[in-house]
Amino acid sequence: MASGFNREVAFMSIFAIALSVIIFVAVSYALFFTVNKFREDKNTDAPAQFHGNNRLELILVVVPVVIVMFLAVLTVRSMAILNPVAEQTTKIDVLGRQFWWNFSYPETKADAGGDVTNGNEMVMPTKQPVALTITSGDVIHGFWAPNIGGQRAAMPGALKTWNVDTDRAAVYQGNCTQLCGGSHANMRYKVVALDQERYTTFLAAAKAYRAPEPAEGSAEARGYELFMKGNPATGALACAACHRVQGTTAAGAAGPDLSFFGTRRTLGAGMWEAMTPEHWEAPDAKAHLHAWIKHSPKVKPGSLMPTYDGSEYEVNGKLVKGGVLTDEQIDDVAAYLRTLKLPEEADYWNNTPVYGSSDAAENAPTPLAKTSSPTPGGKQ
Known part of the structure; x- marks a missing residue:
């Protein structure tokens, strides 16, 4: 698991599940033990009658409270680890629109003007937290790249911050998780995680980039x-x-x-x-x-x-x-x-492995549906 975010979530999930299993087993054992010990064919006499048991009632109240408080402390701890945006964090602005994404680097101003921006492919460094500021330009979208962290809603008129990270240089898949229109399932993007040296090279080249002037008559x-x-x-x-x-x-x-x-x-x-x-x-x-x-x-x-x-x-x-x-x-x-x-x-794609693919066959292009030339003016 290459993402610190995912490791923290996995720790909390596994711990909570393990604790739930222990409680389930303990309660089930107590239930079946009581049913077996005091069933009617073993006890012909009426059981002793009593009203209230302070010790038992105290245990039944205190134990659940302690368990809930313990889980609450662990949850707050995880939130404190996952949510803050450190000052030295790499920052990327994410804009979702029907049905595409833009990724901007607000700390890197292009020499030609404006922020360095890339469409549908987010380039990020490895082995450090990356702070995303996520928003939408139209309807609600969902930003989710499972290999680098959890998901976050992209909402129009709102800025949502989110920390992601990965220890592994690779190309990861990202998707929109909020039903947002006819091509919701086609609103995908790539996350390209690079080691720090290659990421710095990418940013420097992107900052200095100016579109080439084509040769006259070409x-x-x-x-x-x-x-x-x-x-x-x-x-x-x-x-x-x-x-x-x-x-x-x-x-x-x-x-x-x-x-x-x-x-x-x-x-x-x-x-x-x-x-x-x-x-x-x-x-x-x-x-x-x-x-x-x-x-x-x-x-x-x-x-x-x-x-x-x-x-x-x-x-x-x-x-x-x-x-x-x-x-x-x-x-x-x-x-x-x-x-x-x-x-x-x-070129951030060069020599960057595609996560989950081990050979060229798995990396083969995925063809589009075949298109034919429609009749001009006709409905499509």
């Missing part, structure tokens, strides 16, 4: 223009209106931060995962990214990302007609997204 440059401006002639909205990319004018907050998209190995908050080094360059990864950009709500029900095939999608209960990008234009946008990478030495 597919990436065309994708950059579409990302920033969209295509007004066909009603295609600009990605920058909803997404932030560090070091550019893209500062949207309605969608997950895309600053390090090319380094990430998950798409759509865990709708698709790639654990291989080439990840986004693999043909199936390119196909999934293309399908995601083209018609995100079909891949992930409830997604508020606009469609780019001219079909309708639902926003706040109303159908809205999406814009149109050609397949070539979508590929250009995807090419630009793949360039948004941290330096190789700051």
Whole structure:
């Protein structure tokens, strides 16, 4: 058990269960002993009659009180260990929205402005407590990564603090635990725990990061223009209106931060995962990214990302007609997204084992549901 939080909870749980078993056995023994000793076929005479027994009554009151007080002291002790946020603790802000997560590092200001932020993948150090400040931008969500600690509600308009930790460098799974809409089960994230040296390298690179400028006339440059401006002639909205990319004018907050998209190995908050080094360059990864950009709500029900095939999608209960990008234009946008990478030495996925997986077969990508090009303007 790599998490101090989990070890403390396990200690309390095991102790309480063990004490309950002892009490159950003692009470059961006393019950069956009394029933057997004083049953009618062994005692023909009427038992002695008495009214009240001060010693017995005192025992029956004092013993439960002592047990409850003892458990209360242990509980308060555990709360004192788990709840406080130390001044020197690493701090991460967690924002949950339908149906994705943003993880910001308030103590690390990006050279390009704003907090260092990563979408759907939380990078944290090992062997020290990490203080999370959790909130929601819409409905109630539940933040839970079982390998690093317990769960906490993410509530709109409220800031909830939570301490997590782990002794083991690994990639862990996180999930939303509060039913929050059509893609509640698809609101996943990864926790990547690094040793202190690698974590420091990641933060330093993320702080200095600026999105690269694409070469003029390249597919990436065309994708950059579409990302920033969209295509007004066909009603295609600009990605920058909803997404932030560090070091550019893209500062949207309605969608997950895309600053390090090319380094990430998950798409759509865990709708698709790639654990291989080439990840986004693999043909199936390119196909999934293309399908995601083209018609995100079909891949992930409830997604508020606009469609780019001219079909309708639902926003706040109303159908809205999406814009149109050609397949070539979508590929250009995807090419630009793949360039948004941290330096190789700051790639937090490299050589970080996936918890619970021991071979490449278990780490194989999980494919998305196959998508087909919907009829423009049709309901999805």
